[in-house]
Amino acid sequence: MPTYHFFFVTLASLLFSTVACAVSTIVNWGVFELTLDGPSAGNPFVEVELSARFSHENEMVSVSGFYDGNGKYRVRFMPDTVGDWSYVTASNQSTLNAKTGQFQVTNPSRENHGPVRVAHTFHFAYADGNPYKELGTTSYAWVHQDESLQEETLKTLSSAPFNKIRFCVFPKFYEWNKTEPAIYPFEGTPPHQWDFSRFNPAFFQHFEKRIQQLEALGIEADLILFHPYDKDHWGFDRMGAANDDRYLRYVLARFSAYRNVWWSLANEFDFMKEKKMEDWDRFFRIVVANDPYGHLRSIHNGTKLYNQTHPWVTHASIQNGSAVEDPGRAVLYRDVYEKPIVYDEVKYEGNLPQRWGNLSAEEMVLRFWQGLVAGTYVGHGETYLDPHDIIWWAKGGSLHGQSPARLAFLKKIMDDGPPEGFNPIDKWQDDSFAGTPGTYYLGYFGRQTPTSWQFELNKNGLEDGKRFHVEVIDTWAMTITPIDHVFVTKKKDAYRFEDKDQQAVPLPGRPYMALRIREENTQVR
């Protein structure tokens, strides 16, 4: 007999389901999990095939199951439509084949907006249409640390501004990261004797718990599927194509049904010298074919970029230490890729001797603002030396830097901005303003220290007589000061509008200042 596990079953759905208690319920974009008993002899990971077809009206979705050890097989499914669903399994084992059942999908809770998708070309939104304003951080190996440190990381994240975290499936072996994890993804003996054909279910069960805990915090889990920080210490970076592909399919079968999962094919893919470009292309094909939900897909570079124009790349995940030092740089990748641009690595706030790890907090925050007015997204990282080598960037724990508070302030401004996202206003002439022409402008002066700003906006969306309110934002001091004057537009020349009385906005002569300019009739959210 199949047994069921239900996640995210709300009280309301339980109440409604009492009228037909034989049919189970699950919230939309929750995880329906079917558990079946099957053979444990031989190697179930390679010998047993299991899948299920889920149906609702004209919709039909096929998903792969997986072996979870101890004779237990599971099929996970994330529905995207409210209503009655049914399933039927298929397997090369009679005990797993042709199992059928029904369940009911109910409205999601208020916090559950579904998976994140690309929206408005350069931005993101949840499946239900709600904006998702990406603000990510990185902690590569936080799930491979002591349990207490992992709990501390989750606690930190619960009050941090980040709504995405990048981390690795495989453990990391690198400077400041040489502790062995408590548990490994394969059966075998560390550091180097593994049976790559036999997964360790306990490793993945633990990993899934962390994905779900992030989901409960409203944080997307940007899972890094391969990385070079191994160099044959364990050998997970050089398992060979057959093992790589089997690993990917297993991960996809296990994790795809979690709505907050993103796939990052690799960190610094080009530093993995054992893999060729064809391998990465094949990995993308495997991910596309085995993730029926189309979670976001990216690949992060070292010094060489993957061809991010490929249609299977949903958004560009870019490491570049200098591209967000200037909005006029950051904007260029938008033109090239016509996808969301996420500068996932722009150096880190910290004090490492390496130049990639010793940004001041001011410089970290500056990069976020420059990226924002360029219509792109920037990722956070922190690398302060620690007596116990507990550095956020790799191990998680607590945040020690001064940027997160400013990023929380920035996030509020992002959330209060145009719901579809920030776009450059006049990218080839003035790279310091983003927003929505005619209604909303966010300008950023970066390291400049102006004492005033002549009210002047690009003509797009404007006409004479539009009324604007201006606020002066100190992005470092985290203050927003309204200007006690209503600016009224008047055409200046072929490209610009100015204030009808040529009024200027006084500024304090400090760096890191921004302006928020909103049309009077635009509702302030």
Add this chain to the structure above:
Amino acid sequence: MPTYHFFFVTLASLLFSTVACAVSTIVNWGVFELTLDGPSAGNPFVEVELSARFSHENEMVSVSGFYDGNGKYRVRFMPDTVGDWSYVTASNQSTLNAKTGQFQVTNPSRENHGPVRVAHTFHFAYADGNPYKELGTTSYAWVHQDESLQEETLKTLSSAPFNKIRFCVFPKFYEWNKTEPAIYPFEGTPPHQWDFSRFNPAFFQHFEKRIQQLEALGIEADLILFHPYDKDHWGFDRMGAANDDRYLRYVLARFSAYRNVWWSLANEFDFMKEKKMEDWDRFFRIVVANDPYGHLRSIHNGTKLYNQTHPWVTHASIQNGSAVEDPGRAVLYRDVYEKPIVYDEVKYEGNLPQRWGNLSAEEMVLRFWQGLVAGTYVGHGETYLDPHDIIWWAKGGSLHGQSPARLAFLKKIMDDGPPEGFNPIDKWQDDSFAGTPGTYYLGYFGRQTPTSWQFELNKNGLEDGKRFHVEVIDTWAMTITPIDHVFVTKKKDAYRFEDKDQQAVPLPGRPYMALRIREENTQVR
């Protein structure tokens, strides 16, 4: 009987050929032209098929012929190997079919280096391996002006620094460009009654003369095959797919054998609203299939970029008004495309009211230098208002600006630099230096006005005790001032070397200054 025309026959080859005077000679990368008499009835442009197969040892090249009016058919061929060649024609007309002949290809003259190719990923070289340091200008419709003005343009080019000029096959109808040309590419009546199936051979003969005159000046002809500056005035921008494709094949059959031809599929392709992306992809396929020599291929954008990662794009031809305002911007497209980056349009030196046409000469020159230290190439244009609307950018004539002299100065520095081209030294940290690590550095300070520069170079290619000479370059005053001190490298930290005595280079506190730093033992060419 076939008749022959020989171009570029040197005195030497004439002498050598006397031993077998029945066999004609032609220099390598010259144009062998076979002329045949054939039918003139019906529509020879669409009804007659003609091609020829040229053979030399194991090499075989098939080229299309074309109808040149008055019953004359021609097949043009550019050999790329010295030695004995033969040919045989194929046609659906018996008078043109199965004609055979031989000729001898001799060493080219000293000035003839063959066609330009991509070299060292980001740069160009002639077919014989000699460097080609691209320095282009644009004059869209110079070949469609009065004969005397065309001659003036050629005279101007003969003493200008440019080794490439971009211009359109079709005439241009645009602000300041409303004069009708003397001759049109199709049979018919201007402005709007054309038989697109019948070409006007006189138009193309004239055009070819200009291509050859440019070749004699050592200037590459970057031919713009389509453009939007017509808007149905003549309708050459909206002929429909069948006419577009026939036009392309005709142009390719006529022009491909000229070694200095480059193909620019379009100017501002995205402004041609009648064409879809599939059209541009098809045009590229037609060019690839009908140009047996593989001349350089690009496509120039308005605001939307073509996907320049496609393998049929040999180099990125980019319009961007702000990308070369900062080397840290310009460099980004190198990473994306891994091809030569040619910023063919970066606004123009001039005084038009439009912001794309009112750069100061200083700003024009600055863009070239920023592009150079970013490892890219920049294009010149000039738009000074003229009482007779003779503006270089569209009509040619004379140059009035102050940038060309400075670009000639720059060209000399490019020519004296690394033969393979300038590459960024440390693109993610310091965007102001290009060259070859360890031997040659060119730094540019742009609008900054430093009074000294602490000798400090990125570690790549360096070791303790290397000796360097430094010259201070005023890119505007066109002076090169050697510093009377030999700088000797000493490791400073994990990333940099400094002078062993921590010497600095004095600078005059003016903008537009550059540094040239060369290793003592590096031969100064």
